[in-house]
Amino acid sequence: MYFGPTEVSQMRSSFDLAEKLTEKYFSLGAGGIKSHPYEVKTLIELREHEVHEKAFAHLCKYYVPEKSNTSENAGFSFYKVCLQDNRILDAVTRGGSFIKFAPLMLYIALHEMVHVVRFGSGAVDFEAPEEEKREEEERVNVLTRGILQPVADRDLNLVIDCFNDCYHIGDIFNN
Numbered sequence: 001m002y003f004g005p006t007e008v009s010q011m012r013s014s015f016d017l018a019e020k021l022t023e024k025y026f027s028l029g030a031g032g033i034k035s036h037p038y039e040v041k042t043l044i045e046l047r048e049h050e051v052h053e054k055a056f057a058h059l060c061k062y063y064v065p066e067k068s069n070t071s072e073n074a075g076f077s078f079y080k081v082c083l084q085d086n087r088i089l090d091a092v093t094r095g096g097s098f099i100k101f102a103p104l105m106l107y108i109a110l111h112e113m114v115h116v117v118r119f120g121s122g123a124v125d126f127e128a129p130e131e132e133k134r135e136e137e138e139r140v141n142v143l144t145r146g147i148l149q150p151v152a153d154r155d156l157n158l159v160i161d162c163f164n165d166c167y168h169i170g171d172i173f174n175n
């Protein structure tokens with residue numbers, strides 16, 4: 001199951017809004033989120049190792065080496081948010097009238113943005129051991145809820161409540 005044109009368009013809007021909320025919360029200044037490069041891909045565009053059986057999204061980090069070997073031109077890294085369309089659509093189907101696509105997508109987008117900013121700023125190490133990643137996941141969940149709650153309507157509150165006990169994004173773990 002892949003996102004159709006409607007879902008892709010809602011997903012883009014969710015990431016746009018998540019970017020604005022993240023930039024405001026972390027006071028990212030003039031460069032904004034662009035100082036932490038990332039891209040978003042949906043299931044149909046993913047490579048085999050980017051597909052995750054248990055997650056809504058899988059966050060991958062890539063390093064682009066600089067072609068010239070002058071030291072001041074070091075390479076750069078970026079993050080890829082690999083959306084698992086099938087798992088997200090399944091959650092919406094199972095959620096009946098409670099879980100709607102747009103608020104779920106906003107929750108996932110903001111959660112990923114918080115990861116990208118925290119990894120990108122060096123607050124936490126992307127290569128940290130599994131145990132530290134679990135602690136980081138909990139911190140990111142708390143931050144995500146805290147950023148969303150002031151702007152949440154009824155549908156978004158249902159998603160926020162459900163992420164406390166029904167759903168886990170599972171994006172930064174290997175198992």
Ligand SMILES: [Zn+2]
Nearest residue numbers: 137169171172
């Ligand atoms: Zn996460």
